[in-house]
Amino acid sequence: MNVLVQLCYVLAAVLFIFGLKMMSHPRTAVRGNLCGSLGMLIAIVATLWLHEVVTYEYILVGVLIGSIAGAWLALKVPMTAMPQMVGLLNGFGGGASVLVAGAELLRGGVGEINPYVAMVATAVSGIIGAVTFWGSLVAFGKLQELKMFKKPVSLPGQQAINVVLLILAVLLAGWMVAGEPAHAAWTYLAIVVIASVLGVFLVNPIGGADMPVVIALLNSYSGLAACATGFVINNSVLIIAGSLVGASGIILSNIMCKAMNRSLTNVLFGVMEAGSLAGSADEFYATVRSTTADDIAMLLDGVQRVVFVPGYGMAVAQAQHAVRDLGKIIEERGGTVEYAIHPVAGRMPGHMNVLLAEADVDYEQLKEMDQINPTMETVDVAIVIGANDVVNPLAKTDPNSPIAGMPIIDVDKARTVVVIKRSLSPGFAGIPNPLFGAPNTLMFFADGQKAVLDIVRAVKEL
Structure with a gap:
């Protein structure tokens, strides 16, 4: 019996390894997840065969509680x-x-x-x-x-x-x-x-x-x-x-x-201490210019290259489907659309990739920071939706900033920057963002999903 259990363990280990390998690419990530889950199921069932298991009552109670909790978390x-x-x-x-x-x-x-x-x-x-x-x-x-x-x-x-x-x-x-x-x-x-x-x-x-x-x-x-x-x-x-x-x-x-x-x-060793707040928000935001959906639609009319920069705010607003629709309209009118993904956009690795994959955005359109930054100066319009710290120039200019030295997506180099945001509130780092008051930046204050849907409507009406 123990020999069979060990063979099951070997099979489970192989499934774990292949699962990790497949999860390295979006096209195979779902299969990789299922592969790893199957490996864990095999390992659990094999363990229950061991002769050391005297009674199953408490085990079944644990399985029931864990399954209910896991299903509830996954759904809610x-x-x-x-x-x-x-x-x-x-x-x-x-x-x-x-x-x-x-x-x-x-x-x-x-x-x-x-x-x-x-x-x-x-x-x-x-x-x-x-x-x-x-x-x-x-x-x-x-x-x-x-x-x-x-x-x-x-x-x-x-x-x-x-x-x-x-x-x-x-x-x-x-x-x-x-x-x-x-x-x-x-x-x-x-x-x-x-x-x-x-x-x-x-x-x-x-x-x-x-x-x-x-x-x-x-x-x-x-x-x-x-x-x-x-x-x-x-x-x-x-x-x-x-x-x-x-x-x-x-x-x-x-x-x-x-x-x-x-x-x-x-x-x-836990020495990533937070820095001090950098600069004055009033100073940075004295030159902020707001815009409307109609103005943005006119801006997008005839553009050659548009880059979306998603962040946590897009996830909160569930705006990924609306962003995809706007991107498709721009492509139908002859423009090129890309999505600039910062490694820590959102609050965990791959957060934005998952959201955009859910909206059926072509994986080839997703560009990593190192790919997009060298060509950012050729971008006609960069649309920042819900991102803040990952596009904050203070990372490069203020050594006392909590994000000092963090590589950012250089949206400030684009010809025009449109920032979709509810307000001028700071990002997770708790510091102001001088990008919002930059000469080439327009602020569209609205909920992310509603803002993009309004832009889609305005573009269609042109």
Whole structure:
């Protein structure tokens, strides 16, 4: 029976790997998701065959609760809240690792194969899992813009405190491994408490603009915690799955750090502190010019090249279908339409790609920042819909800005910029945007979907 289970685990691991590979491209992403889900189903069913399973009552209750919760979240959580949900799920993964490792320690099953390896893995599960759980809850609060988490809070000597907490957790882990088994449970509890405080302290000082990187990193942590828990319970498929999640999360974090001009080392040690507010909003917005749908329609009449720059506001307004319709009309009239995608547009990687794919926008029209920026000066009209921080020139001009050094989409170089936005309110970084008052910028103040639909109507009436 165990041989068959191990073969099922190998099949599940292969499906995980192929699933990740297929999810690297929009055309195969859905199949990749299904492939990974099938692998997990096979792994779960195979695990239930193990002779160690004594009774299924509690397992079935857990499956029922988890299935109901998962289905409810999938149906009810809007796309705009997906980053928060991802952060929460990362936390659940870390919390589960802490509980499983702790339960195995209390059961006395730790070390049935190799006592030292299993005990070290238990300590690692406790440290990484607790950091992930509480760090993810703080990240959720920041993304949800809860009042108590809205502003980054850093204690005096925060980094020194974090280092001391980490050293304490590691020392306790060493004591648990080398000490008396009778004291292991209490030592593990102390490790989890210290790591929980560390998780809060690591994420709390980080500004909202850096949350996408933090979410990717916490995703990696949850995978590493699961991998360590796999060693605790001697489960090969959990080790493989955790390793894949951990490695892919680190790779994604590194890619996003490069996109935001951040250091991965700084992220790992929680030193991505928020900067000060840059400049005066009154100064930047003194020259703001508003426009109307009819004026924009006349502007688009006969244009050769139009670039849409989507952001979180497009997701909130659910304007992706209207944007697609406007793009098709421009193409029918001889214009070229492209979509400039910043790596961290929205609040998580791929947020805009998913929305535009949902609206059946041709993937070939989606251009990455590095592709679009060199040719931005040849763009007749750049239409910014719901994006703010990722087009904010302060990233290049103000070294004290929270987004200082972050590469942006250079829409300010286009001949004309149209910004569709409800108001002049700041983006997630909480700073003003001088683009709104630039000489070549026109502001269209309206809900994103309504604004684009009004432009579509006006263009058709020309």
